Amino acid sequence: MFKNFLLVHKKTLKFFLRTQSTIYALSSGQGKCGVAVIRVSGASTELALQCLTGLSNPKPRTAILRSIKHPSNHEILDKGLILWFPGPHSFTGEDCCEFHVHGGIAVVNSVLNALGSLPDLRLAEPGEFTRRAFHNGKLDLTEVEGLADLLQAETEIQRKQAFLQTQGALSKLYNKWRGSLIKSVAHIEAHIDFEETETIDEGVLEHIVKEIETMRDEIDKHLNDGRKGELLRNGVKTVILGEPNVGKSSLLNLLCKRPAAIVTPVEGTTRDILEVTLNIEGYPLVLADTAGLRTETDDIVEKEGIIRAKRSYECADLVILVIDSEKYYSWLHNHSSGSTTDYLKFYVEKLGLHDLLNYESNDEIFTKECIIVFNKLDLVENSLNLQNSSQINCLSCKSEDGVPDLVNSISNKLKVLCGEPSAEHPSMNQVRHRQHLSNCLKCLNSSLEKSSNDTVLMAESLRKALRHLGYLVGVTTTEQLLDVIFKDFCIGK
Structure with a gap:
């Protein structure tokens, strides 16, 4: 215990000397x-x-x-x-x-x-100017994180989200909840202290419960935003999937406008995962080219490539499914009553991606956000006769016809996934925020469960919820937490 006491005071003294210089x-x-x-x-x-x-x-x-x-x-x-x-x-x-x-x-x-x-x-030291700004009350933790993101921003929409955060878009929301919760805790503690004397207004507890229910619903809505802010901050993980030699690597090269991937007529040229980061109309896209998927192969290296491709698919936020137009045309010729949807289901099952199909809905075919690309259009003489053609992109990687339309489709998907940053509806973009808000929500639900029979335990749950909101903005903090937040700052900031 004495050692712990010395350790704490040693860290305090070190911090004091550091801030005095x-x-x-x-x-x-x-x-x-x-x-x-x-x-x-x-x-x-x-x-x-x-x-x-x-x-x-x-x-x-x-x-x-x-x-x-x-x-x-x-x-x-x-x-x-x-x-x-x-x-x-x-x-x-x-x-x-x-x-x-x-x-x-x-x-x-x-x-x-x-x-x-x-x-x-x-x-x-790295980030020390900003750290002093935080300790002197010039910035709170969410604004500090926004500043770090602003320095790292590579696209226009990333810059917009980070700048709004530096201006207090998130901290205003979190401090609003924190201020409301402080009042609720004060009122319920007063209710506990004066309950026996009956000198406190009637209906106070009911009012507190309504306030907490409102806050709980707001936090729950904030948490269930589809991770928009996190996707925008980190980039939307996108994987290109399809059979061998269907044109996945050619498509990657077209989108990044350079020969990033090797392209040959030989099936199975791509074995490992090749990732590039692209700026699509201000949105960050982390695009992965993968090995061609097939259920049977004797090549041990290709088998490993397929395993890695499926692993990349599992972590992906967006799938670009590439299809050979010639093979679709041939299938359609042999299945006169078949539809485009039937072929898509057949193709996905053939690739071994059964969990990508949504078997419970006739409207939504896929369980993930998916862009369908029919490639090699230059090899097909007649129209493909596609149903739901507005949801499908047809192109030729060889002639580059249809590429602008595909880029537009990707951009529309990114807007849906990432949203549009605004001061009125800020999105959280850190795992740390999600953890503390989730814990705060649990405490609020716990307090509501105890509101009818034990106000003392209800107050304790509210104090715990308040502590988590304090961690968010930095009112309650630790040196370890600050070290994590400032570790990626550059010297001079």
Whole structure:
């Protein structure tokens, strides 16, 4: 127990010393560039500014052109713009300044070395500027995560979702629930304390129950959003499936506009999973090419490829099912009464993907979101005579006819899967959010079950629910949780 006490206080002391020091780092990108931004934050920032530029009491948030000198020998290192942000009106909440210097590597290193020569200044750790902003109440945890996503965003819709989160779209929602729950806990505790004296208004408990039921329904709706935010943040996992030599690799190359996959007339060319990440009209698509599926093969390598293809299918959010138009035309010739739906069922069963078929519904054929592609259209002389042709894409990978229509179909599917980010209806995008909200929902349901017979236990369940909402925004937190959240931040942010 004494060891645990020492360990806790050692961590507290280490954190205190770390936050008391003044930090600096290159905040712009590495390598040669026109302008580099070096950021400083902490109690000794003004001293550092004075030592390198001679400025004292500079005008806040005003760009000033100054020579930057080494504090030891007063050699001029560069001439650049200086910005001063006195705390608490800064990104970190502390005194901050920025040196906007020429972006050459030697220039940047000389300024960093000059800052490092000053007492009480040290190089910042990854994400330390943002971490200080969090500890000083400038950002909550959801806004911190939004900032991290904004730095990682590769598509326009990802950027939009991340930016809305940095502006508090999620934290406003979670803090609204948290504020409502704090009131409910306060009222029910007052009800418990004053129940015997009857000095509290009648109907308070009934009102609390209605409030909790409303919140429970809102959280449940928020959780059951089809993982839209998570899919947008991580990319929609999409797998191309079909028989050998049906044109899967050719399709992948067409979509990514480069020869990413090897294409030959030989069946079974693709053995392993080949993944590429694409930007489809602002939505992220993680596209996987797979081995051709068939139930019988003596090739041990091909068998492993088929196993991996099915494993990739199981994890996929979207399936692109590729079909040989010639084979469909031949089947239709031999099955005059058969329909396109009949062939799709026959084809999927032939591939061994029985769980992809929805046997319980006549309207929805597939159990997953699926795009059907009839390839090799250039080899078919007559019309394919497709039923439900609006749901089917016909193309030729050889002539590239029909590719724009396929891209449009993929884009429409991505819009359905990911949604459109908005401040009014923000989507959670972290597994951490889902876990805490699910636990909060369990506690709310537990409190409602106890509302009729034990208000003390009901209050305890509400306090647990409140704790989970606190973990979401960072009111209740641990150093381990913060380490996980900040581990992917870059130095200088």
